[in-house]
Amino acid sequence: MHIVVCIKQVPDSAQIRIHPVTNTIMRQGVPAIINPFDLFSLEEALRLKDKVGARVTVLTMGPPMAETSLRKALSLGADDAVLLTDRKFAGSDTLATSYALTSAIQKLAEEDPVDIVFCGKQTVDGDTAQVGPGIATRLGFEQLTYITKIEDLDIASREIVVQRRSEGGVQVLKTKLPCMITMLEGTNTIRFGKMDDLFRAARYELKTWSRDFTGAEEGRVGLKGSPTVVSKVFVPKPRAEKAKMIVADADTPDAMAAAAIDAIFAAQPKLAGDLLARAAAGL
């Protein structure tokens, strides 16, 4: 079994600040982390490795500094790591990104056929959730997104049974390898790395691959290979007025509650009517 986990290095979105004058992102000092959702997928891959035995390769496309994310993944127990890095990839949208990553996965498969590709559900910077489906479609793999649970994996028959979140419920799906899986957040706890993996990660010689090396066509990556273009970036307009503060005659909770209900009913007469009708109907 060979499992590839795609991880992306992202700025910690909780710590992003916007420059008050220029309205640009202030990246200085913002720590780079592994996209949180990718860790759930990595954990699932490592669990499959523990259970059925597998080689886990982590793959990222990004600037040279993305190396730190790969080493982190190695320290958690991944076996191999590939850094796909090249100026020519800069400005790739999801179509170009999934093309570039697919070219690297195909390169990996020449050595050792790939059975499962894991991606995160989405990233916390681009947030599109489109790269995983892009990779699956290009590889011709079965596509399993929003997976909450891997129920069963049978190596001999190459069959996998998963639970998939849909809008109105949970689908139980049975499919065959090879497949691409994205895990839903919060389904498992992420492990701490073992000491020897930590040492191995520090010494590990990364594979650094360029566009030329994977054979990705130049016109299909970077800005040139991207149908979408960001034409404008701006800070959301703050709402013009602040909240109207509810002031009660007395400072007791009851007086405040009464004043709050008055304010709600005054602002939303229709809602008041609905509530009263509902109450009258004895619901």
Next chain:
Amino acid sequence: MSEPSKPQGRKFQLPEHLKIYKNVWVIVEQERGIVHSVSLELLGEARKLADKLGVEVGAVVLGADSPDLNRICGDAIGYGADIVYKVTDPALADYRTDPYCRVMTEVVNTHKPEIVLLGATTLGRDLAGAIATTLATGLTADCTELDIYADNRSLAATRPTFGGTLLCTIQTLAYRPQMATVRPRVMAMPERDDARTGRVIEIQPDLREEDIVTKVLNFIADREQNEAQLAFADIIVSAGKGLGKVENMKLVFDLARVLGAEVGVTRPLVQAGWATNDRQVGQTGKTVRPKLYIAAGISGAIQHRVGMEKSDLILAINTDPNATIFDFAHLGLVGDALKILPALTDAFGRRLSINRMAG
């Protein structure tokens, strides 16, 4: 929305062979005969875009043939479609990426819409990512606003990034169709017009179940479980860290019961195990648009804000008069939620029952 400013950056000329792409499409999402409301919201939005472009609205309805499906085709027309592409095959009964992607790729390539919209749901995002790849075109994710650039008739799709701290407007240059997914409850629900008429084009794709690798073994509907239905609630009472401890969640559920409301929470509460993740509101949770959103002990972090700021009326209760949430709530109450929630429960209870006796 006002006219978006002119696109900056690269100039482009639409290649001649792409100029025949016309009409604005919505892929209508239905699961087990129930149409997702985001699809109806999108039909309203598609109508506005199509009117600006002077073209028609197309709705694609996929599934196994059934009376439900016919009803959904009628709904699509009532909510704004001029043409319904009714695509039926037993293999389309349940959503699976592969057959849906194959069929949609073919229908788009045959009928050549210039814009294709889907809901940013588990189905819509799964399918959109796949067909944008087979069609080799651009896809803008999770949009909150759509408009048309007047000078070149291209789609201006605005979406949040970096967890909502920034918005960006994206366009798809020399590729067609232009694709976008849109979050549920961001666009207003249009009025249904029963007098509207439209044509239905029936399409029977060539699918064979034995060619489809993935099988649906089971479907466990939320309705039969006990999942929170936040996305459709009229009133939501939400709790944040300010509630202090898990025992105090009762205060929120008590108020919700009196109001017939759903209970929402911030992410730290899910992480602390005070609530299940189907109740989380925000960037990595649900987007909601209730008539009334009561936020108790919630600071108003951007990741929470993006999930609830479209609520019609937001009442915030917070001990800190400088809490961020007061910057975007409509009504603010500075005070202890642990005392105000029970007082609200009592007061609402009394008002509603008094009126019941009087009425």
